[in-house]
Amino acid sequence: MDELLENIATCIEFGKINTGSPFPPDMRGKKGADEYTREALDAGINPHTVLTRGLMVGMDKVGKKFRENKVFVPQVLMSAKAMNTAMEHLMPFFYSGDISAKGTFIIGTVFGDLHDIGKNLVAMMLKGNGWNVIDLGMDVATDTFLKTLEGHPGAVVGLSALLTTTMANMHQIVERIKEKKPQTIVAIGGAPVTQDFCDKIGADIYSPDPQGLLEDLDNKLFAR
Amino acid sequence: MKDIMTGQERIRKAMRREATDRVPWVPFVGVHGGYLLGIAADEYLKNSEAIARGVGKAIELYQPDGIPVVFDLQVEAEALGCKVQWSKDNPPAVISHPLAEGKSPKDLPELDAGSGRIPVCLEATRRLRETYPEHALYGLITGPFTLALHLAGTNIFMQMMEAPNEVNALLEFCHDITCKMAGWYMDAGCDVIAVVDPMTSQIDPASFEQFVFPPVTRLFEMIRNRDRLSSFFVCGYAQQNIPAMCACRPDNISIDENIPLEYVRKVAEKHGISFGGNLKLTSVLSMGTPGEVEIHALETLEEGGDVGFIMAPGCDLVMGTPPENLQAVTRILADPYHREFVKTVRSAKVEEEVPDLTDHWNADKVVIDIITLDSSSCAPCQYMVEAMELAARPYGDKAECNEYSIKTREGLQMMSALGVKNVPVTVMDGEILFVSQIPPARNIEKAIQKKLRDKKLL
Numbered sequence: 001m002d003e004l005l006e007n008i009a010t011c012i013e014f015g016k017i018n019t020g021s022p023f024p025p026d027m028r029g030k031k032g033a034d035e036y037t038r039e040a041l042d043a044g045i046n047p048h049t050v051l052t053r054g055l056m057v058g059m060d061k062v063g064k065k066f067r068e069n070k071v072f073v074p075q076v077l078m079s080a081k082a083m084n085t086a087m088e089h090l091m092p093f094f095y096s097g098d099i100s101a102k103g104t105f106i107i108g109t110v111f112g113d114l115h116d117i118g119k120n121l122v123a124m125m126l127k128g129n130g131w132n133v134i135d136l137g138m139d140v141a142t143d144t145f146l147k148t149l150e151g152h153p154g155a156v157v158g159l160s161a162l163l164t165t166t167m168a169n170m171h172q173i174v175e176r177i178k179e180k181k182p183q184t185i186v187a188i189g190g191a192p193v194t195q196d197f198c199d200k201i202g203a204d205i206y207s208p209d210p211q212g213l214l215e216d217l218d219n220k221l222f223a224r
Numbered sequence: 225m226k227d228i229m230t231g232q233e234r235i236r237k238a239m240r241r242e243a244t245d246r247v248p249w250v251p252f253v254g255v256h257g258g259y260l261l262g263i264a265a266d267e268y269l270k271n272s273e274a275i276a277r278g279v280g281k282a283i284e285l286y287q288p289d290g291i292p293v294v295f296d297l298q299v300e301a302e303a304l305g306c307k308v309q310w311s312k313d314n315p316p317a318v319i320s321h322p323l324a325e326g327k328s329p330k331d332l333p334e335l336d337a338g339s340g341r342i343p344v345c346l347e348a349t350r351r352l353r354e355t356y357p358e359h360a361l362y363g364l365i366t367g368p369f370t371l372a373l374h375l376a377g378t379n380i381f382m383q384m385m386e387a388p389n390e391v392n393a394l395l396e397f398c399h400d401i402t403c404k405m406a407g408w409y410m411d412a413g414c415d416v417i418a419v420v421d422p423m424t425s426q427i428d429p430a431s432f433e434q435f436v437f438p439p440v441t442r443l444f445e446m447i448r449n450r451d452r453l454s455s456f457f458v459c460g461y462a463q464q465n466i467p468a469m470c471a472c473r474p475d476n477i478s479i480d481e482n483i484p485l486e487y488v489r490k491v492a493e494k495h496g497i498s499f500g501g502n503l504k505l506t507s508v509l510s511m512g513t514p515g516e517v518e519i520h521a522l523e524t525l526e527e528g529g530d531v532g533f534i535m536a537p538g539c540d541l542v543m544g545t546p547p548e549n550l551q552a553v554t555r556i557l558a559d560p561y562h563r564e565f566v567k568t569v570r571s572a573k574v575e576e577e578v579p580d581l582t583d584h585w586n587a588d589k590v591v592i593d594i595i596t597l598d599s600s601s602c603a604p605c606q607y608m609v610e611a612m613e614l615a616a617r618p619y620g621d622k623a624e625c626n627e628y629s630i631k632t633r634e635g636l637q638m639m640s641a642l643g644v645k646n647v648p649v650t651v652m653d654g655e656i657l658f659v660s661q662i663p664p665a666r667n668i669e670k671a672i673q674k675k676l677r678d679k680k681l682l
Contacts, residue, residue: 015385023385069464073426074381081382114309114317117378117426164506164542165313191460192506 004040005054008033008086012058012128015078017085023078037086047093051130055086059128063211073117080124087127101132103221104155106148108136110169115162118190122158125210142173149181156217159203161190171201178202185220187213230358231289232415239453239475239498241532247525249557250362250500251550253282254295254540255315260285265543266310269296272347279352283359286550287558290360290416293352294345295540297366297420300401301374303340304332313543321377329397332375337408346412353413360416362455363409367421368398368439384431391435399439403446410452417447418455419474422539425460432468441472448473455500459539463487470495480505480538485527492532500534509549510542515645517552518566525556561602565630565647568597572636579637585653589622590675593651595644598629607662608648615668622681623672
């Protein structure tokens with residue numbers, strides 16, 4: 001069982017999707033996250049164990065390497081793609097209740113901003129870490145965040161902005177959320193965003209990288 | 225100090241790592257040019273006459289050595305069929321990627337000098353060339369990797385891993401576009417071609433070498449063959465790729481605040497090329513005070529050194545950057561006395577006590593305080609002290625001149641007590657009267673007489 005889980009983690013870490021995928025070159029022709037996940041479930045390993053000791057371990061490793069500038073966006077996207085493939089095998093267990101998500105995370109790029117690479121990366125890492133992610137896309141209005149929050153009480157909201165001008169919109173959204181749902185945890189991120197800015201606008205979490213967000217979320221949840 | 229080089233000469237020499245009379249300054253004015261004219265970004269970037277006026281205004285205000293004509297990385301993508309969304313206070317954003325919608329590069333419109341907004345950019349260049357023959361004009365083109373992302377969307381990141389040959393072919397297509405754009409800008413009169421490729425900050429050095437190095441190196445070679453200069457700009461955290469960027473053999477690399485200037489300086493020196501940057505765009509240039517900008521510019525200057533360094537913001541200036549903040553950068557570069565002043569004040573202890581000046585004033589005379597850097601090393605300071613002493617002499621005991629050098633503790637205390645922010649400055653009975661400029665003798669005399677009359681001593 002351990003070997004299978006380790007293989008899943010390795011495939012996720014290095015972005016090996018399935019036998020046919022050419023990347024990474026040194027794993028060409030070998031099995032990928034797709035096959036190993038299926039095998040693990042067929043061998044009777046608990047789906048929750050597959051998620052936490054296979055997929056999440058791999059995503060955690062790639063997240064740390066990303067933070068340390070050892071890998072970059074293309075490699076992380078390959079890991080996320082491998083993870084999504086593995087996740088397809090696990091989805092039925094989420095629906096049946098055999099696996100429960102850590103929580104719901106509503107994410108979007110704030111209105112006026114049409115940049116989504118960072119937001120997509122964060123969304124993928126969250127999924128790989130066991131979160132139920134609702135991705136509202138780009139250029140998202142304050143009301144859309146609020147409405148989605150209505151339907152998912154207790155969800156965490158994540159706001160992304162790449163432009164200095166749209167950072168101001170972030171401020172507006174945080175204010176409205178805190179006014180309507182003061183208990184909501186709001187996380188912010190994006191190239192121009194800083195901890196200073198986060199403190200100034202009353203957001204709860206800022207992290208320069210997805211891994212930091214995952215850790216902060218775990219801490220906040222633990223504190224709850 | 226009188227400038228002895230033109231901006232063009234200063235940039236050319238700095239890019240060749242030769243000595244210059246001072247560090248050159250290139251404010252990356254993009255839609256900020258529209259702000260200076262009170263025109264929204266979406267209007268400004270479509271109008272060559274407005275661009276020429278906006279950049280002209282920036283040249284007057286900031287006295288740069290070089291300046292970009294247009295800073296908009298969507299021009300080529302838009303001309304090739306990407307849809308863009310316009311904004312009032314930013315350059316437009318690309319919102320559709322034709323190659324992700326089933327098209328191939330050969331289905332895209334043929335790019336010529338009349339495509340999209342390219343004629344606007346070229347016409348603005350020609351106008352500026354005519355009006356400003358001595359400034360270095362930068363023609364900014366979208367780098368091949370960023371252009372490829374505009375055309376194909378973010379799937380390109382995964383294609384790099386899964387279908388590298390296709391990505392190489394796309395970059396080859398983008399290389400042809402960059403060569404065309406560079407050629408048109410050079411024909412229109414640009415001195416420097418800046419290849420702006422911010423998306424390369426997202427990839428690892430091996431991918432950079434595989435996909436970006438070949439097309440960009442050939443582009444720089446083409447620019448060099450036409451005896452023009454080249455710069456490679458990248459915004460964002462791109463430290464991992466700096467050595468590979470230098471290896472592409474541009475004349476200059478320019479980076480933003482995400483990368484320590486000291487590191488870039490070291491790598492650029494090793495490759496024998498010049499470098500520029502990395503003034504903080506938002507926290508200091510846009511949101512800081514002129515005083516904060518001066519200190520930041522001074523620190524940046526110290527880190528950059530005076531060989532092969534070009535002072536510039538990290539990237540495209542925020543549209544509403546206060547002009548006085550950019551003028552603060554100009555002051556630090558162009559006025560050695562002011563630079564020295566800022567340096568001295570910076571190193572002073574912040575907890576300096578502000579002295580009580582009650583006993584300093586005197587009902588029987590006018591007290592003339594001259595705050596200087598110190599009159600032996602600062603020529604304007606020396607002239608101001610001499611002018612005041614000469615003007616005060618005829619009034620004997622009724623006029624007292626004191627020089628306070630800010631290199632002393634007492635001088636610094638007086639400076640803060642009198643609210644002085646510059647040197648040399650003359651203060652009479654607590655009123656700041658003459659700042660930096662040495663006034664004509666007649667004006668000094670009038671000022672002394674007025675103070676004496678106020679005290680009924682004349």
